[in-house]
Amino acid sequence: MTGGVVYPKDLRYSKEHEWAKVEGRRVRVGITPFAADRLSDVVYVELPKNGADVTFMQPFGVVESVKAVSDLYSPVSGKVVEVNEALHDRPESINTDPYGAWMIVVEPRDLGELKQLMDADAYLALIGEQRS
Amino acid sequence: MTDPALRRTPLYPAHVAAGARMVPFSGWDMPVQYTGIIEEHRAVRTRAGLFDVSHMGEFDIAGPGALPLIQGLVTNDLARVALNQAMYTPMCTPEGGIIDDLLVYRLGDDHVMLVVNAANTAADLAWIRDHAVGNVRVADRSDDIALLALQGPRAQEILQRLTPAPLGHIHYYWFRDEVPIAGRRALVSRTGYTGEDGFELYVDARDAVHLWDAILAEGRRDGVLPAGLGARDTLRLEAGLLLHGNDMDTTTTPLEVGLGWTVKWAKGEFVGAPVLRRQKSEGVTRRLVGFTLQDRAIARHGHPIREDGARIGRVTSGSYGPTVENSIGLGFVPLEYAEPGRRLEVEIRGRGVPAVVTKLPFYKRQAAGGA
Structure with a gap:
């Protein structure tokens, strides 16, 4: 389902299908269109509280679709400084607008961790493999 | 993704062509969704949906x-x-x-x-x-017969345009055999598993693709959608219909799961009758109940049901109900907790989510179709 779906070059991507967007000294986090499509029909999100600590590639929350429950993995370690509370009322926006429906903003301890994530081309190759 | 051990219904090529997401279900490679579970669910509640249930x-x-x-x-x-x-x-x-x-x-x-x-x-x-x-x-006859379910308020209207047989004469839980439909023949019964009016069509496996395509084409202007097992599950749960293997099995009796109305005591002996008769006179000690969660986390099969932190039962089915717009489920509780309105908790990821016992069904359609 990558046809027509855009994976912006300025984002980093995790193997657990989160995107990370560097905004100055902060990192905004969401899940990719691929993950949103796989989940389909998201009906619930569980997000950390503002100020919580998150750890590189450890679960920071949960997203539930009609079918299944999935952990959300943080693409960077640090402190949560913003939480998208609007998702509690409109979890379906994760399906309709996966880049707009960000989940948390993290103040990272080490931005260098992002180097371990994939760029758009590597991520496209990954989901190409998983689709076969 | 394809598992050669999985069986395929005669409609498998139609599902793949329609872009269905296929999943293993009871040893079959079945469509869980085409466009989306909630969209398909709503189509069945407001218009019509067509299901392949040929695995039955x-x-x-x-x-x-x-x-x-x-x-x-x-x-x-x-x-x-x-x-x-x-x-x-x-x-x-x-x-x-x-x-x-x-x-x-x-x-x-x-x-x-x-x-x-x-x-x-x-x-x-x-x-x-x-x-x-x-x-x-x-x-x-399982391999020779394909089963299509056309469900929803528009089901009769759509199907009627494909057959001269007066479908209005087939009442709820009645059927007609050898009904001509789109140049083929089907056993047509007014039954289903969605809580909506609708029909189930038992057809020659070789006619399945032709009839599937004919119904979808005829129903296009009515907004019919192909619907998968995902929507089938949310629809049946809202309608308070049980799923064998989840909500009942050989360890549970009809009296415990609310199917007492299907046990006819005067009909003569049948396998299980003595035990059921004794359970009827002594009373059951647990009941399968419906519950509604107080937030949108989803109760899933096997989650504990608690009261004051103590485990008292277990969830057998749970999902988001797109029509009732709540997180709903079924589960076993001791009889003393089975009264509608009773407050409980469902343990989800270690957290006790407040729930209230809810009279079944969660959803009942307004206008009676069929009988």
Whole structure:
């Protein structure tokens, strides 16, 4: 389902299908269109509280679709400084607008961790493999 | 993604062509969704949806011993079922546990068709054959018959445009055989598993793709959608319909799961009757109940049900109900907690989510179609 779906070059991507967007000294986090499509029909999100600590590639929350429950993995370690509370009322926006429906903003301890994530081309190759 | 061990229905190519997401279900490679579970769910509630449920098993049972055989195996009373009428019934173990829940179609004086759950087809067939005595033939027709379910308020309107047979004459839980539809023939019954009006079409497996395409084409202007097992599950849950293997199995009795109305005490002996009779007189100690969660986290099969932090039961089914717009579920609780309005907790990821026992069904359609 990558046809027509855009994976912006300025984002980093995790193997657990989160995107990370560097905004100055902060990192905004969401899940990719691929993950949103796989989940389909998201009906619930569980997000950390503002100020919580998150750890590189450890679960920071949960997203539930009609079918299944999935952990959300943080693409960077640090402190949560913003939480998208609007998702509690409109979890379906994760399906309709996966880049707009960000989940948390993290103040990272080490931005260098992002180097371990994939760029758009590597991520496209990954989901190409998983689709076969 | 493709597992060669999985079986395919005759409609498999149509599902793949339609872009369905296929998942393993009871040994079959089945469409879980086409456009999205919630969208398909809403189509069935407001317009119509077409399901492939060809994985279900069909047995043809004929001969002078046919009716006595089935009457002795199921809890409901086949003697009350007329020609061209269908009956829903559990089939129990000697201990009163539910082997399967099934439909019995009365095709003739000495002739019935049984429709059973895919996961239980082999076990049911063996069980029935083990009990067959005298002049009766038990044939497994599962591979020859495909089953299409057209469900929703527009179902009759759409199907009527494809057949000269007056579908309005087929009432709820009645059927007609050899109905001409789009140049083919089908056994058409007014039954379903969604809580909506609708029909189930038993067709020759070789006609399945033709009829599937014809119904979808005819129903396009009505907004019919192909619907997968995902929507089937949310629809049946809202309608308070149970799923064998989840909400009931051989360790639970019809009386415990709210199917007491299907146990006919006066019909004569049947497998499980003595145990069920005793349970009826002593009373059950646990009940399957519906519950509504107070937030949108989803209760899933196996989650503990608690009261004051103490575990008192377990969830058997749970999902988001797109029409009732709540997180709903079914589960077993001790009898003293089974009253609607009773407050409980469902443990989800270690957290006790408040829930309230809710009278079933969660959803009941307004205008009565069929009977």
